[in-house]
Each structure stands twice: as structure tokens, then as C-alpha cells.
């Protein structure tokens with residue numbers, strides 16, 4: 042069983058960064074070419090995707106095939122709801138430890154509050170989290186859902202519902218951008234009664250030695266799609282493109298989309314699941330909320346037939362329950378998706 046570590050917020054109070062958090066040679070490093078540049082990709086106007094604008098679809102395709110990351114604006118989510126979610130997340134983590142501990146992950150629990158205590162290699166993540174499954178609704182484990190702040194549960198419910206609507210339109214647009222039938226990516230995530238959605242609230246306490254720790258180590262998401270709400274003020278997300286790190290800018294009213302490994306597999310490598318990480322700020326705490334859209338474990342995922350041809354042979358194997366592959370590959374330090382490649 043993985044040891045349960047002290048929340049990073051509590052470590053911070055002692056002002057000493059334990060050795061286990063300091064980056065080591067074993068950590069995946071890139072960017073020896075100086076400080077990362079700002080990602081310059083354009084934002085995507087979600088309202089135009091809905092109206093089938095060919096220009097916007099082309100922009101979406103280019104961004105997801107090169108970066109695997111876009112910022113959606115005009116997504117129809119009330120901006121007051123984005124602020125409410127950010128605020129309730131900060132309020133949750135600001136509470137005394139004994140209040141948060143009512144929702145602690147225990148043992149092998151994926152869900153709940155605590156330090157990121159998954160199998161690790163190299164240094165530890167400077168990150169506390171609250172992880173909750175939101176779909177299918179009957180799988181919600183309400184014992185992990187905070188009762189304080191008071192509106193936490195209803196706001197998360199509301200936010201999840203709206204995220205789903207955005208996801209559905211986005212999946213259709215992604216299919217159309219590749220000239221596929223628009224329902225094709227619903228094989229990945231099409232049914233809230235079968236497919237899984239997890240909400241991962243990330244909290245990255247400020248750290249006096251921020252350049253020697255990492256908030257979340259470089260990884261690709263094991264999802265179909267991740268929809269990320271970033272902190273409104275504090276930047277921290279970075280993605281890799283062409284072997285270099287780029288900073289993802291803060292756009293307060295945008296939702297950041299990350300292609301997940303299972304989408305890369307289904308699209309036969311056309312859409313890229315980017316390696317990304319979260320860095321820590323020396324002065325300010327940072328939050329983010331990742332909505333993780335994960336296909337049902339019973340469903341076989343594999344490259345769509347229409348995306349396999351002579352020029353692009355099948356690049357990935359078909360499988361069920363990618364989560365298993367993902368967990369098993371972590372100790373090796375390799376990207377899980379590489380285990381799925383057909384050589």
C-alpha cells in the first residue's frame with residue numbers, strides 16, 4: 042500500500058522543503074534551451090464550432106494535431122460559475138486540516154482529499170488534491186464530497202453538467218474536423234450512465250524553492266479528453282511541443298482542453314496527447330480543476346477504421362481499461378501510451 046503523505050500545505054508551514062520533493066536526475070527534464078516560451082496558439086471560439094464554421098474547425102484540427110491543447114472561449118459556461126468553482130476550491134483547501142481530513146483518501150482510494158500518493162518515480166509532486174468521481178451519477182461517493190463550503194456539492198454538480206454539454210459538442214467538432222461522422226468519437230465518451238468523469242481539484246501551495254520542485258510531474262493524461270479550469274491569476278501549466286516546454290497562458294474566461302491518451306489512440310495518432318506538467322509559484326498558491334473524461338472500462342478502444350490507411354497504418358493496439366496500462370507503466374518512467382504502440 043502506498044504510504045499516505047502529509048498534505049503539502051502542512052509541510053509548507055514548517056518552511057523546509059523535504060528532500061523527497063526536490064527534483065532529481067531521475068526526473069524527466071527538458072527545456073535546456075532556456076526558459077519556456079509562451080504558447081502562441083490561437084484560442085478556439087466554441088460558438089463557431091457549434092455553427093460548423095469551416096475556419097474554426099480547421100483551426101481546431103491544426104491545434105489538436107500539433108499541440109494537443111487549446112483554449113476554448115465563448116463556451117457558453119457562465120463566467121460567474123467559473124469564478125464560483127475557483128472560489129469554492131480555494132475555500133476548501135483553506136480550511137483547517139481536521140475539516141479536510143473528513144474527506145481523506147485512505148489506503149488505495151483514488152477518491153478523496155490528500156497528497157498525491159500514487160506510485161512515484163523520482164521526486165514527489167508539490168500538490169494536494171481532492172479527487173471525486175462525478176459520472177455515472179450512481180457511482181458518486183458522497184462521503185468524499187465536502188459539505189463545506191456550503192454550495193460545494195450543488196456547484197460541482199452544475200459545473201459537471203455544463204462540462205458534459207461542452208464535451209459533446211467538442212467531440213462532434215473534433216470528428217467533423219477530420220471529416221468523420223460526427224458521432225464517431227462518442228465511442229470514447231458518449232454516455233454519462235456508462236462513461237466515467239472524475240473531477241480533480243489541484244492545489245499547489247506556493248513554495249520558496251519553487252524552481253527546485255514540481256507541482257505535477259510531466260505526464261500525459263490517461264483520459265479521452267481533459268477539460269481544465271485554470272487559476273484565474275497564477276500561471277503554471279506547461280506543455281511540450283517539439284521537445285520544448287511552453288507556458289500555457291492564463292485566459293480567465295477560457296477552458297483549457299488537453300487531448301488524452303485514449304483520444305490519441307482512437308484518432309490513430311492524429312490528435313496528440315501532450316506531455317504536460319504544472320509548475321509552482323514562489324509567492325502565490327495556485328489551483329486548477331481538471332475534469333477527466335474517461336471511457337467505460339468495458340469498452341474496447343482502438344484506432345478508428347477510417348483513420349487507418351496505407352500512409353497511416355494502425356499505430357496503436359486495441360484494448361479495454363487503459364487505466365490498468367497507465368498505472369502499471371508509471372514505475373518505469375515511460376509514457377503509458379508508448380506501451381500501446383504497434384512496433
Ligand SMILES: O=C(O)CCC(=O)C(=O)O
Nearest residue numbers: 241243277278319329331
Ligand atoms: O494544474 C494544471 O494546470 C494541470 C493539472 C493536470 O495536468 C492534471 O490534473 O492532470
Ligand SMILES: [Fe+2]
Nearest residue numbers: 260261262317
Ligand atoms: Fe494532466
